[in-house]
Amino acid sequence: MHLHLFEDTLTDGQTVSFGETAGRAIYVTAGEVSLNGVVHPRDEGFVTDGPVTLVAGAEGASLWRWDLSEDAPVDAPHHSARKLSGEVPANLAAPGHFLRLDSVSFPPAGTAMLHTHQGPGIRCLREGGIRIDTGGSSAAFGPGGAWFESGPDPVFAQADHALESRFIRAMVLPDALRGKSSIHYVNAEDRAKPKSQTYRNFGEIGLNL
Known part of the structure; x- marks a missing residue:
């Protein structure tokens, strides 16, 4: 299992979806995004798991996104760039964590x-x-x-x-x-x-x- 850090850049009003993951953390570096109708503005962060769909605000948004998964996508979408990955040992990528x-x-x-x-x-x-x-x-x-x-x-x-x-x-x-x-x-x-x-x-x- 690996923890991956991505940087996502969304245009105004853009909708993006991210797939299955063991755990996901998102921090908004600019603009704002909404998830299930809840707005997350600049300098706020949240955690989630599984597939999610985000909608950027009127001025777009930039995100740092951490995904815990087996592998990072081979071909990241055009709005995403992988910054760094690190290994999570099997005894930690387990229930109870x-x-x-x-x-x-x-x-x-x-x-x-x-x-x-x-x-x-x-x-x-x-x-x-x-x-x-x-x-x-x-x-x-x-x-x-x-x-x-x-x-x-x-x-x-x-x-x-x-x-x-x-x-x-x-x-x-x-x-x-x-x-x-x-x-x-x-x-x-x-x-x-x-x-x-x-x-x-x-x-x-x-x-x-």
Whole structure:
């Protein structure tokens, strides 16, 4: 099973349909879309599963869409571009797990101290800048940049020193973490320190396997 991140660009009033999936998360980067008559505006996100049909607003819409599925489409429709994919282990792509969509925000010079998570996910930077250190390597990302984190591999994150920074994230996690933080700080001395990052949960949905 893989988690895939797509960028969808819809024209004004366009209707698009997406097929079966074990879990889906959608974040609206511009414009608005409606699903079953419910409007989702810019900077909002939601989760769903199975086939869905979206209708773009009068000014069109741009989306980041995470799909959890066996394989990505070989030929994506013209309004979609795949940004990144990452493997979800079989023991996590299983009953008793869910897909979460949230955002993580940092003040200028904010950090996420060395940490792990209980499941994999794909992040995409919405604004600002961030450096991700993991596995002995370091990578910097600007707006629209996406990266995959496996979960158990320790990560240190350093946000831009001059700008507020924020990324949008979809993760696969055990049901025991519904409504709870997934982060675990590697160093005991970091666990009691004040944390600079703040979170917003857009939604969680059990896997439809």
